[in-house]
Amino acid sequence: MTTYDLESLNTSSALFGVQRIFNAPLVYAGSHSEVPLGAEAEGLRIHRVQRGIPLLSPAAFAEAVNTSELTGRGGAHIPATWKLTAAMEAGPGGTVVVNGAEGELGSAKDAALLQLRPHLVLDGAIAVAEAIGAAEIVLWVHESSTATRSRLVDAVRERRGEIPVPVRLLLAPEGYVGGEASAVISAVRGGPALPRHSRDRARPWGEGPAVLVHNAETHARLGLIALGHDPTATSLVTVAESSAPLHFTRRTVMEVTREQTFREVVAAAGAMPPTAVLLGGMGGIWASWRDAADLPIDADVLRARGLTLGAGIVHLLPAGRDGLVEAAAIADRLAAESARQCGPCVFGLPALAEAVSAIAQGGAHARERSRVSGPRGRDIASLTDLIAGRGACRHPDGATRMVLSAMEVFGRDVHGQEVLGR
Amino acid sequence: MKLAVDPVACDGLGMCAHQAPDLIALDPWGYPIVDTGDIPQDQLTPARRAVRACPKRALYATGE
Numbered sequence: 001m002t003t004y005d006l007e008s009l010n011t012s013s014a015l016f017g018v019q020r021i022f023n024a025p026l027v028y029a030g031s032h033s034e035v036p037l038g039a040e041a042e043g044l045r046i047h048r049v050q051r052g053i054p055l056l057s058p059a060a061f062a063e064a065v066n067t068s069e070l071t072g073r074g075g076a077h078i079p080a081t082w083k084l085t086a087a088m089e090a091g092p093g094g095t096v097v098v099n100g101a102e103g104e105l106g107s108a109k110d111a112a113l114l115q116l117r118p119h120l121v122l123d124g125a126i127a128v129a130e131a132i133g134a135a136e137i138v139l140w141v142h143e144s145s146t147a148t149r150s151r152l153v154d155a156v157r158e159r160r161g162e163i164p165v166p167v168r169l170l171l172a173p174e175g176y177v178g179g180e181a182s183a184v185i186s187a188v189r190g191g192p193a194l195p196r197h198s199r200d201r202a203r204p205w206g207e208g209p210a211v212l213v214h215n216a217e218t219h220a221r222l223g224l225i226a227l228g229h230d231p232t233a234t235s236l237v238t239v240a241e242s243s244a245p246l247h248f249t250r251r252t253v254m255e256v257t258r259e260q261t262f263r264e265v266v267a268a269a270g271a272m273p274p275t276a277v278l279l280g281g282m283g284g285i286w287a288s289w290r291d292a293a294d295l296p297i298d299a300d301v302l303r304a305r306g307l308t309l310g311a312g313i314v315h316l317l318p319a320g321r322d323g324l325v326e327a328a329a330i331a332d333r334l335a336a337e338s339a340r341q342c343g344p345c346v347f348g349l350p351a352l353a354e355a356v357s358a359i360a361q362g363g364a365h366a367r368e369r370s371r372v373s374g375p376r377g378r379d380i381a382s383l384t385d386l387i388a389g390r391g392a393c394r395h396p397d398g399a400t401r402m403v404l405s406a407m408e409v410f411g412r413d414v415h416g417q418e419v420l421g422r
Numbered sequence: 423m424k425l426a427v428d429p430v431a432c433d434g435l436g437m438c439a440h441q442a443p444d445l446i447a448l449d450p451w452g453y454p455i456v457d458t459g460d461i462p463q464d465q466l467t468p469a470r471r472a473v474r475a476c477p478k479r480a481l482y483a484t485g486e
Contacts, residue, residue: 071456190486194430195430196430197428197429197431199426199484200426339432341429341430342429342430342431342432342453343433343434343451343452343453344429344449344451344453345429345431346451346452347450347451348451386449386450386455390453390455391426391427392427392429392430
């Protein structure tokens with residue numbers, strides 16, 4: 001069952017003058033991304049009344065992206081201007097992809113945008129398509145996301161004749177790595193939706209016209225630029241509550257300003273204060289609530305503290321749940337989500353998951369064994385060294401990052417002394 | 423010249439490490455850990471042999 005939380009309408013006066021995307025927190029109950037009950041998809045007419053019409057020339061748009069300091073909101077936070085510039089240099093005839101394959105179980109912000117603000121996302125995709133002289137726009141959404149798909153198709157139909165290039169709907173396979181950019185590029189070109197090794201990082205599409213992939217939120221923010229609004233005044237985060245590790249019961253999509261703290265946002269989402277948070281998604285970084293609660297949700301502040309907003313997920317560890325057990329479950333899930341192409345990921349992630357699980361469940365005994373079993377086995381630090389940076393995509397890197405931060409945050413609590421012994 | 427691996431193409435056969443043991447080590451699962459720095463003069467021949475030895479064409483040289 002889905003509910004739409006009418007009680008917690010955001011009325012902060014500090015937001016006056018900022019072009020907001022959503023008016024209220026959006027509550028996705030359970031694991032499905034059905035449209036929240038009562039939440040209205042914004043039609044083209046309302047969207048235009050609210051936000052105006054795109055007036056920038058392609059050159060002015062590219063310049064505005066460059067000066068905006070907008071970064072990709074799919075997780076990596078790469079400046080949007082890098083991809084745009086490389087794609088413009090690659091010449092006309094390329095493809096702009098709206099990546100709506102949100103593989104993170106705890107995230108719902110891209111679903112919310114595609115379902116409820118499709119025209120803002122389309123404005124961004126169209127502006128990018130015009131700037132790079134693209135020949136088509138591809139909408140990449142999970143096959144199972146029927147609600148998202150039908151809302152998106154309705155929106156494209158609503159502005160038929162107004163979109164300068166053909167729009168193609170492509171269905172992503174289920175799973176985590178299907179939303180990875182190189183996997184999307186491969187699929188757009190008719191190959192399998194699997195991550196590919198790129199010999200030139202600045203041109204992940206290889207030779208020829210660009211295949212420029214941004215997630216839905218990045219496109220929405222590019223849309224704000226095209227419409228003359230500040231694209232980085234707010235960010236979208238999903239506050240993810242669960243009843244057991246990775247069993248999400250309530251995901252609340254919140255539009256936050258840079259001044260708001262985690263404590264304020266978790267309270268506004270109606271959630272109980274956690275004992276720790278996993279920031280960014282399954283491949284994100286753990287922080288204790290003591291350290292994170294009063295930090296502002298500002299990408300720069302978080303980066304300076306070695307944290308990340310990643311794909312905008314604030315995964316709450318409720319009181320009474322063991323962080324290492326949680327980390328072991330997530331590591332296990334990440335191992336299962338491997339595309340099974342690169343050796344260090346295929347063999348390394350299960351070994352890593354097993355090592356974390358042994359420490360989480362075995363206590364002091366497991367830690368004793370971990371010292372003597374050598375490089376094949378259980379020493380987490382040497383395992384992460386073996387895994388990180390050795391896959392075609394960043395999937396294994398995220399797993400090592402998540403595990404190392406879990407050891408740092410929970411290691412001492414569980415065993416009374418440092419697990420890594422560094 | 424530098425060495426790089428396409429990890430998708432690599433099957434961990436390990437031929438490369440035999441040809442250039444000073445540049446390439448194998449991890450516990452048999453996949454190559456490649457020294458990604460500039461290859462010194464006296465290692466150029468082993469590096470080229472290692473590239474040629476890869477049946478999957480996963481190991482490649484850049485900046486040559």
